[in-house]
Amino acid sequence: xxxxxxTSTAAATVSREIRLAARPVGEPxxxxxxxxxxxxxxxxxxxILVRNTWxxxxxxxxxxxxxxxxxxxxxxxxxxxxGGAIGEVIASRAASVPVGSTVSHFLGWREHAVxxxxxxxxxxxxxxxxxxxxxxxxxxxxxxxxxxxRTAPVREGDVVFVSAAAGAVGSVAGQVARWLxxxxxxxxxxxxxxxxxxxxxxxxxxxxxxxxxxxxxxxAQAAPDGVDVYLDAVGGDHLRAAIQAMRPxxxxxxxxxxxxxxxxxxVPGPDNLYRAAFREVTLxxxxxxxxxxxxxxxxxxxxxxxADGTLHTEQTVVEGLENAPEAFLAMMRGANTGKMLVRLxxxx
Numbered sequence: 001x002x003x004x005x006x007t008s009t010a011a012a013t014v015s016r017e018i019r020l021a022a023r024p025v026g027e028p029x030x031x032x033x034x035x036x037x038x039x040x041x042x043x044x045x046x047x048i049l050v051r052n053t054w055x056x057x058x059x060x061x062x063x064x065x066x067x068x069x070x071x072x073x074x075x076x077x078x079x080x081x082x083g084g085a086i087g088e089v090i091a092s093r094a095a096s097v098p099v100g101s102t103v104s105h106f107l108g109w110r111e112h113a114v115x116x117x118x119x120x121x122x123x124x125x126x127x128x129x130x131x132x133x134x135x136x137x138x139x140x141x142x143x144x145x146x147x148x149x150r151t152a153p154v155r156e157g158d159v160v161f162v163s164a165a166a167g168a169v170g171s172v173a174g175q176v177a178r179w180l181x182x183x184x185x186x187x188x189x190x191x192x193x194x195x196x197x198x199x200x201x202x203x204x205x206x207x208x209x210x211x212x213x214x215x216x217x218x219x220a221q222a223a224p225d226g227v228d229v230y231l232d233a234v235g236g237d238h239l240r241a242a243i244q245a246m247r248p249x250x251x252x253x254x255x256x257x258x259x260x261x262x263x264x265x266x267v268p269g270p271d272n273l274y275r276a277a278f279r280e281v282t283l284x285x286x287x288x289x290x291x292x293x294x295x296x297x298x299x300x301x302x303x304x305x306x307a308d309g310t311l312h313t314e315q316t317v318v319e320g321l322e323n324a325p326e327a328f329l330a331m332m333r334g335a336n337t338g339k340m341l342v343r344l345x346x347x348x
Contacts, residue, residue: 001030001325013040013049017080017110018324024065027262033325040112042091048117049091053345055108056084056134057328062261071287081109084138086123086130097122104133111321111344127303135339136172136306136313137299139288143255144173145298146291147231148180151284152251156181158228161219161245163238166194168339169255171202173231175311178203186222188215188238190334197337201312216241235259240270243281250281314338
């Protein structure tokens with residue numbers, strides 16, 4: 001990762017940001033990022049200046065590094081990246097968001113951000129710690145909830161399979177499935193440490209270690225009578241295995257496909273799709289942005305459970321903006337348990 005510097009006569013604060021240096025082909029590396037020093041202007045009318053304290057790195061960001069049409073615009077080469085962040089308002093020209101407020105917003109990958117007050121959400125740090133609003137009380141938690149209540153609804157007695165189950169979405173989804181009445185919850189993860197975590201910390205009934213043999217064979221052992229609901233964040237062999245295991249009328253929520261995000265050629269689909277047809281299985285894609293109306297309901301449900309410990313979450317924290325690219329790359333390799341976060345100010 002290289003370092004550049006720019007200046008501005010309108011500067012109020014000197015800050016740093018991470019930029020996209022080049023578009024990767026295949027797996028990205030630190031050379032695809034730049035660390036730049038910039039001058040942040042004073043906020044205009046209706047705007048706020050935020051000192052970011054936490055930022056999120058997420059799998060969907062890999063797709064934005066490619067210049068291809070998608071549901072969200074790609075990152076620009078030479079421009080600052082963005083994504084979920086939490087910070088403290090240190091200057092405000094908006095009465096609705098006073099100085100001292102803690103807000104969530106979408107201008108991460110930088111130490112300071114100037115944005116319209118309407119683009120920020122004030123969060124209640126008395127209800128939950130600030131980083132929780134990037135994880136269980138943020139879009140990752142909402143993804144798990146919306147997937148299992150709307151996209152592939154869990155019914156009483158269902159057997160549920162969750163991929164990437166030790167990650168930010170999956171670790172919450174397994175617990176949500178149980179609240180919704182699932183009789184058995186199975187998760188996949190990579191390696192003995194993570195699979196043990198699924199059973200001991202996150203409350204799964206069985207764990208599939210995708211690094212130790214075929215996913216399909218292990219899933220058949222864990223769910224000999226089949227699966228009713230599958231939350232797919234992986235694609236590839238996991239999706240094939242889930243289709244093979246689906247009971248008649250099964251539901252699949254397709255929230256991601258991280259196994260193919262670094263592919264340089266088109267990724268083939270499962271070779272057993274006809275099984276989904278004759279078992280009348282529903283495969284439905286999902287964007288969390290289509291379910292923001294559920295946020296109040298989800299936070300109302302999750303915050304209390306988070307406080308009393310009945311919702312168990314974990315986070316993997318990397319220190320410093322300069323290490324955000326490595327945090328992203330490590331998350332893409334599956335190095336995190338729970339939510340991968342970058343702490344920007346050195347304080348908890």
